[in-house]
Amino acid sequence: MNDSTRGRKQRQIGERWRADYAVDPAASRGRLIAEPPSATRSEFQRDRDRIIHSTAFRRLAHKTQVFLYHEGDHFRSRLTHTIEVAQIARSLARALGLDEDLAEALALAHDLGHTPFGHTGEDALDDCMRAYGGFDHNAQALRIVTRLERRYAHFDGLNLTWETLEGLVKHNGPMLDANGKPTGRYRERGVPLAILEYDARHPLELQRFASGEAQVAAIADDIAYDAHDIDDGTRSGLLDTRNLREVEFLAGLLDEIESETPDLAAPRLVNELVRRVITRFVEDVIVESRARLATLAPQTADDIRAAPSSIAGFSPAFQRADRGIKRLLFQRVYRDEKVMRMRAEADDILRDMFAHFFAAPNQMPAEWGEGLEGADEARRARRIADYIAGMTDRYAAAEHARLPARNTAPGEMG
Secondary structure, X not given: OOHHHHHHHHHHHHXXXXXXXXXXXXXXXXXXXXXXXXXXXXXXXXXXXXXXXXXXXXXHHHOEOXXXXXXXXXXXXXXXXXXXXXXXXXXXHHHHOOOHHHHHHHXXXXXXXXXXXXXXXXXXXXXHOHHHOOOOHHHHHHHHHHHHOOOOOOOOOOOOEHHHHHHHHHOOOOOEOOOOOEOHHHOOOOOOHHHHHHHHHOOOOOOOOOOHHHHHHHHHHHHHHHHHHHHHHHHHOOOOHHHHOOOHHHHHHHHHHHHHOOOOOHHHHHHHHHHHHHHHHXXXXXHHHHHHHHXXXXXXXXXXXOOOOOOOOOOHHHHHHHHHHHHHHHHHHHOOHHHHHHHHHHHHHHHHHHHXXXXXXXXXXXXXXXXXXXXXXXXHHHHHHHHHHOOOHHHHHHHHHOXXXXXXXXXXOO
C-alpha cells in the first residue's frame, strides 16, 4: 500500500456518516457571543471540550448518584454515570446517523446542575427555594453554562452553541404547548425563571422538541440508570438474583446466561446481566427509532424538532421492561431503610446550610456572599442555592460541620 492509498483509507476511517436530519455543526445557529471558529474542531467538539474542562464537570466525581460518597469506592458517582451515558449516547447517535459529538456533549452536560446528595439534595433545595422560584437541576445546568462558570476572558459561562443549549434545556421534550402554557413536569409550577430569562435573550424554541441528538442523550440516561442501579444495588447487597427475577425481562436474561454458562460466580453473573441489559435496550432503541424516523421521513433537523412526538424511544415491550426495572429499584433500593436514613441526614444538611447562609450570607466565601447584605430575599436565596448546588458531597458535609449549633449526632455525615 502506497502513502496515497494509506492516506485515503485513514480519511475514510475518520469520516462519519451523517443523515440529512442530523444537526450539522457547519450550519450551527452559533453562540450568544460570536467567536471565530476553531481551526481543529467542529463547533460541537468545541462545546464538548469546554464542558469536560469546566469546574462543574470535575465536581461530578464527588457527587452522589444513589449511594453516598462514604459508602464505598465502587459505586457510581455522577461522573461515572455521566461517562456511561455519553458512551451509550454516542452509540445510538452513530447507528441513527446523528451527530455523535453533539450527542456526547449533551450527555456530558446533562447532570451539571445536580446538587450534592443526589435527588434528595435537589428536593431539599427546591423546598428551601419554593418562595423564590424553586430549584430545578436542568435550569441550574443552564445557569452554570451561561453564567456561573468563570473560565474565559471575554464572557461568563461557556458560551456554548445554540444547539447544545437547546438540547440541555429540552432533552426531555417541549416545555411549552402550542398556546405557550407549561407542559409536562412544568405544568403545575411553570417553566423555571432561569430558563425563561435566558430564552428571552436567546430564544430556544421551548414549544418544540430538541434535536434527535438531544433525544438520544436523554434515552441513554434512562438506559444507564437501569443498568448501573442494578449493578450498584447488587453490589450493596440490596438486590440479589432472586429479586432480579421479579422482573420478567431480567429473569429471561438470567435464564440465558445460566444456560450458556452454568455455575457462573455471582459477580460475573451480574456483570454479564448488566452488559446484556445495556445491549438489548440500545438495540431496541435503534430499531424503534429507525421505525419512527421512517414514518416521519424527516429531511432536516428542524423536521425532527417540529414533529408531534419524539423520534427516540423504546418499543412497547421495552417500555414495560423499563417500568419493571424502575419499580424494582424503587422498592428494593431507593426506599431501603438505610438509604432512606442517609437521605434524611442529607436533607438536614442542605436545609441547615440554606437557613444559616440566608441569615448570614457573609458566612459564605467572599465570592458568593459579597454584596448580599442589602440584597432582596430572592437574589440572596438564588445566590445561596447556586453556592450549595455546586458543592460536592464531601464539601457539603464539611461546610455543615463548621456551622454553629448543629444538631448532628455522632457518627452522622456532618
